[in-house]
Amino acid sequence: MFGVKQLVESGFCSKSLPSKYVFSRNDDDGSVVGNQDELAKVIPTIDFSLLTSGNPDQRSKVVNNLGNACRDWGFFMVINHGVSQDLMDGVVKASEDFFDLKEEEKRQYTGKTLFDPIRWGTSFNVRVDKTLFWRDYLKVHVHPQFNAPTNPIGFSETLKEYCKICREVASELLKGISESLGLEKSYINRKMKIESGLSHQLLVINLYPPCPQPELAMGLPPHTDHGLLTLLMQNQLCGLQVLHNGKWVPVNPLPYSFLVNTGDHMEILTNGKYKSVVHQALVNSKATRISIGTAHGPSLDTIVSPVEELVNSEADHLDPPAYRGILYREYLELQQSNQLNGKSCLDHVRIL
Ligand SMILES: O=C(O)CCC(=O)C(=O)O
Numbered sequence: 001m002f003g004v005k006q007l008v009e010s011g012f013c014s015k016s017l018p019s020k021y022v023f024s025r026n027d028d029d030g031s032v033v034g035n036q037d038e039l040a041k042v043i044p045t046i047d048f049s050l051l052t053s054g055n056p057d058q059r060s061k062v063v064n065n066l067g068n069a070c071r072d073w074g075f076f077m078v079i080n081h082g083v084s085q086d087l088m089d090g091v092v093k094a095s096e097d098f099f100d101l102k103e104e105e106k107r108q109y110t111g112k113t114l115f116d117p118i119r120w121g122t123s124f125n126v127r128v129d130k131t132l133f134w135r136d137y138l139k140v141h142v143h144p145q146f147n148a149p150t151n152p153i154g155f156s157e158t159l160k161e162y163c164k165i166c167r168e169v170a171s172e173l174l175k176g177i178s179e180s181l182g183l184e185k186s187y188i189n190r191k192m193k194i195e196s197g198l199s200h201q202l203l204v205i206n207l208y209p210p211c212p213q214p215e216l217a218m219g220l221p222p223h224t225d226h227g228l229l230t231l232l233m234q235n236q237l238c239g240l241q242v243l244h245n246g247k248w249v250p251v252n253p254l255p256y257s258f259l260v261n262t263g264d265h266m267e268i269l270t271n272g273k274y275k276s277v278v279h280q281a282l283v284n285s286k287a288t289r290i291s292i293g294t295a296h297g298p299s300l301d302t303i304v305s306p307v308e309e310l311v312n313s314e315a316d317h318l319d320p321p322a323y324r325g326i327l328y329r330e331y332l333e334l335q336q337s338n339q340l341n342g343k344s345c346l347d348h349v350r351i352l
């Protein structure tokens with residue numbers, strides 16, 4: 001298998017993009033890069049420290065902002081989250097070092113199936129991708145069982161520390177989100193078996209090498225994430241776009257912030273009150289972009305369906321269930337074994 005990094009380093013495609021990477025953009029869906037008004041809109045910012053400060057007034061304001069952000073955007077930037085800049089830099093550096101390992105060493109992680117604990121690969125799913133994406137990746141199941149490549153030295157320790165603190169941030173955000181829905185604070189964490197330490201966490205490191213014709217290629221095509229919440233950070237290079245009101249909005253996060261988005265399971269759980277958000281990653285010709293995401297979900301053996309409190313057919317202001325329940329493990333398999341295609345995976349569970 002040739003990853004994009006190896007392709008670039010071989011000098012084989014220094015001027016033009018090999019045809020199998022030419023991505024046909026769907027211009028018919030009305031989604032064009034946002035105009036100036038759209039770009040002027042900043043994505044919502046959540047000050048995490050105010051959520052955990054112990055001041056009830058501050059907390060209720062942030063809970064309110066969190067609810068609005070989930071409902072109106074499905075995407076927000078989290079600042080003052082308590083993850084140190086050193087640790088964030090350390091994860092980026094360790095990720096670069098991993099991708100710099102010799103091909104033979106990385107090849108031992110060429111995963112065969114989704115539930116291989118560590119998978120190194122390219123594009124999204126080379127078995128079904130019609131176009132290849134300009135992206136190499138490392139995917140690691142890091143919770144409830146922690147896994148990590150043994151090299152580079154120190155990678156495993158750095159990842160372990162980082163993933164643990166991300167779980168803590170995600171769990172606090174889920175408490176705030178529960179409250180924003182009028183549910184008891186620990187509702188989601190309890191129902192999803194996150195409280196009992198069984199949450200599933202997948203770490204995804206994306207590497208997008210410089211591309212000779214970035215306007216023709218695609219890093220990651222329009223898709224939603226599978227879990228409840230994804231926490232994303234990057235090496236200060238932009239490329240992420242979010243679909244908001246039918247327009248692509250480029251996201252320029254503050255340095256050392258987290259970009260958080262709601263995933264398909266948040267949509268299922270909340271019966272569509274908080275929808276998963278479509279996003280894509282573009283590539284550039286200048287430098288290697290790295291993004292690091294942790295997808296936070298319930299335990300793999302949880303059947304997720306809309307929460308009863310949000311679907312009460314007797315109360316006329318609530319909608320009937322719009323999604324059938326599905327085992328989290330089964331959903332993950334569905335998503336990862338098909339092509340990445342907008343919100344199509346949710347069609348498997350949508351009640352029409
Ligand atoms: O690279 C990015 O900014 C987005 C990555 C992403 O959407 C993903 O890994 O699911």
Ligand SMILES: [Fe+2]
Pocket residue numbers: 223224225279
């Ligand atoms: Fe994503």
